[in-house]
Amino acid sequence: MHKPMATTWLLLLRFGLIALFASAAQAAVVEHTFNLGNLSISQLCKPARIITAVNGRLPGPTIEAREGDTVVVHLVNGSPYNMTIHWHGIFQRGTPWADGPAMVTQCPIKPGANYTYRFDVTGQEGTLWWHAHISFLRATVYGALVIRPRGGAKAYPFPTPHREETVILGEWWNANVYDLEQMAFLTGIPAPHADAYTINGKPGDFYNCSHANQTHKFQVQSNETYLLRIINAALNTPLFFKVANHSFTVVGADAAYTTPYETDVVVIAPGQTVDALMVAGAAVGRYYMAASPYDSAIPQGPEFSKTIGTALVEYIGSTGEETPQLPWLPEYTDTDTAFRFLSNLTALVLPGKPTVPLSVDTRMFVTVGLGVSDCQPRQLFCNRSGTVFSSSMNNASFVLPTAVSMLQAHYNNASAGVYTRDFPDRPPVIFDYTADASNNATMQFTNKSTKVKTLRYNETVEMVLQNTRLIAKESHPMHLHGFNFFVLAQGFGNYDAKTAAPQFNLINPQERNTVAVPTGGWAVIRFVANNPGMWFMHCHFDAHLDLGLAMVFEVQDGPTAETSVPPPPADLPLC
Ligand SMILES: *[C@@H]1O[C@H](CO)[C@@H](O)[C@H](O)[C@H]1NC(C)=O
Ligand SMILES: *[C@@H]1O[C@H](CO)[C@@H](O)[C@H](O)[C@H]1NC(C)=O
Ligand SMILES: *[C@@H]1O[C@H](CO)[C@@H](O)[C@H](O)[C@H]1NC(C)=O
Ligand SMILES: *[C@@H]1O[C@H](CO)[C@@H](O)[C@H](O)[C@H]1NC(C)=O
Ligand SMILES: *[C@@H]1O[C@H](CO)[C@@H](O)[C@H](O)[C@H]1NC(C)=O
Ligand SMILES: *[C@@H]1O[C@H](CO)[C@@H](O)[C@H](O)[C@H]1NC(C)=O
Ligand SMILES: *[C@@H]1O[C@H](CO)[C@@H](O)[C@H](O)[C@H]1NC(C)=O
Ligand SMILES: *[C@@H]1O[C@H](CO)[C@@H](O)[C@H](O)[C@H]1NC(C)=O
Ligand SMILES: *[C@@H]1O[C@H](CO)[C@@H](O)[C@H](O)[C@H]1NC(C)=O
Ligand SMILES: *[C@@H]1O[C@H](CO)[C@@H](O)[C@H](O)[C@H]1NC(C)=O
Ligand SMILES: *[C@@H]1O[C@H](CO)[C@@H](O)[C@H](O)[C@H]1NC(C)=O
Ligand SMILES: *[C@@H]1O[C@H](CO)[C@@H](O)[C@H](O)[C@H]1NC(C)=O
Ligand SMILES: [Cu+2]
Secondary structure, eight states, X not given: OOHHHHHHHHHHHHHHHHHHHHOOOOOOEEEEEEEEEEEEEOOTTOOOEEEEEETTBSSOOOEEEETTOEEEEEEEEOSSSOBOEEEETOOOTTOGGGSOOBTTTBOOXXXXXXEEEEEEOOSOOEEEEEEEOSTTGGGTSEEEEEEEOTTGGGGSSSOOOSEEEEEEEEEEOSXXXXXXXXXXXXXXXXXXXXXXXXXXXXXXXXXXXXXXXXXXXXXXXXXXXXXXXXXXXXXXXXXXXXXXXXXXXXXXXXTEEEEEEEESOEEEOTTOEEEEEEEOOSOSSEEEEEEEEOOOOBSOOSOOOXXXXXXXXXXXXXXXXXXXXXXXXXXXXXXXXXXXXXXXXBBOOOTTSOOOOSSOSEEXXXXXXXXXXXXXXXXXXXXXXXXXXXXXXXXXXXXXXXXXXXXXXXXXXXXXXXXXXXXXXSOSSOOOTTOGGGOSHHHHBOEEEOBEEEEOXXXXXXXXXXXXXSSOBOOOEEEESSOOEEEEEEEESSOXXXXXXXXXXXXXXXXXXXXEOOTTEEEEEEEEOOSOEEEEEEESOHXXXXXXXXXXXXXXXXXXXXXXXXXXXXXXXXX
């Protein structure tokens, strides 16, 4: 960063902080009705087909709130499917029944039924999002959730941008995604990859038969600064993101401010968000914004889409005729670029914000990866070997209960038959996690179960997430509900505490709700369990979540009513 620029940052930082604390704006109630129903849509020149969408839009509506506001969303399920909505990254302190993952915190909202989600957005600012948390329906049921400071855009801890744009990256399937998920489950064969990557719901110009209506256009004014709120809503694909002839200053990730970080490429895994400033400083004209896949699997999977999703950045004053520049994009296996971006972000330490806890109560070492399991009773076709693809954490492959949600079972002290409290703190077998030699049929095998790790209220947990070579190494985006965690360190190969611990960032580690564990590597996270409830932790690739790459933290009540799970809301859907 150049010196004059740094000075400007500091001045504005100070100004922003004053505004942050001087603000006396009152907390408001932000209320929405989400009508979930059929939307007829034609993409990629296919005949129109029906998708499930909120308020007839793809992506769905953006929720805009200020820190401290209460959000109320009335969900009216006019779709033919069971539905739940997750408010991705919202802590849900005191409102664990509103978190949304089906069968973890609630039973599904059946077709024709309603449910009202109510929660506060407290202690976080930036970009989050909402999405369906059942089947693969989040492929079309998603939208942004923007939290501005109480003092509004003037109170950002960075120069106030002229304008803000939401940039939601997604995946589009020509087939019905609910049916795809059913087929994947019944056959044990993973669902096919998406037919296109999208930006704000549209695939852009680089697919057969895409045309003007299928390219999102951002109009920009020369020399103005834009805050891009970038969200990866894709089901299964981490993405590289660039805008031709423009660069970015990253100022936030997962609704936590970061030290300003200059880059011309953003790397973003499913579930993550990145807030980046972009100056419209190029010649008046047209430029492509592009999202291309990062395929971290080693060895690579059999099917992979190498296409790119694009949108247009069009300067006011352009003729609309200029041939847009396409940015140079990283190779789709470019782990160096992914790691450089994902490991270099640090938190912007602000007064009053939580800092990384320095003492640890519970240490966990958790393997994450793929494997195989016995065919399940409802599976129609199965391999001659009698096994199907599976995935696990510490060799426990997670399955959801079917009769009652885990939070209801917890609240009613009735866990028997729903879940067990034996999620292990260590892998049951210690082996060379990332070595090709460990990838044998014996090691790949994993059993299905519904295990939770029980935590005392307020205890501090440190977890090493270790990717394995079983089937393939891959960068799994691990998402924790109910909390942000600090990412202390990341690396490749087998985790070694001796060399890693001295390198922990205990000063300004990035704060996230989703960490992309490096492929064939590890990440160390810490969080304080100050939120009673049942909190899902899982891979944010839906394909892997379905296979069992998940577990649940059961956080016990604290000493007061405010620190205990409240009674369920009267309209909570039952199974
Ligand atoms: C929605 O579309 C499905 C077909 O995908 C159809 O069976 C259903 O009747 C439609 N529902 C409404 C309310 O139009
Ligand atoms: C759901 O909400 C809609 C709109 O408010 C209302 O018309 C409908 O009667 C409600 N349905 C149920 C089952 O409560
Ligand atoms: C476009 O169509 C051609 C010919 O059918 C095919 O080879 C190519 O893979 C398609 N490209 C995309 C991006 O779908
Ligand atoms: C875009 O969509 C509108 C409305 O569906 C249609 O009238 C128009 O012809 C389309 N334009 C192109 C370029 O396809
Ligand atoms: C943008 O800034 C540059 C450099 O300061 C200046 O030359 C140019 O005229 C400005 N463009 C507009 C449209 O203001
Ligand atoms: C814009 O980017 C393209 C592709 O990366 C490059 O070829 C071109 O030289 C750039 N133009 C300018 C003016 O920097
Ligand atoms: C980012 O991380 C890489 C290691 O992956 C390092 O070489 C580089 O210097 C770091 N800093 C920046 C600003 O990219
Ligand atoms: C299923 O069988 C096919 C062909 O025999 C094999 O390639 C594949 O790895 C098997 N999958 C599992 C999960 O066993
Ligand atoms: C499978 O791998 C494990 C771990 O490397 C090793 O201990 C075991 O002997 C291997 N088993 C077979 C059958 O190769
Ligand atoms: C996982 O557990 C199963 C069943 O006990 C065992 O066969 C398998 O070897 C274990 N794999 C690992 C990686 O621990
Ligand atoms: C939670 O832990 C923090 C820090 O360890 C402590 O200050 C606080 O009093 C604890 N709260 C409760 C309710 O135990
Ligand atoms: C919808 O949810 C209900 C209640 O949990 C369940 O009984 C039913 O089987 C589900 N329907 C489908 C199609 O999954
Ligand atoms: Cu995964």
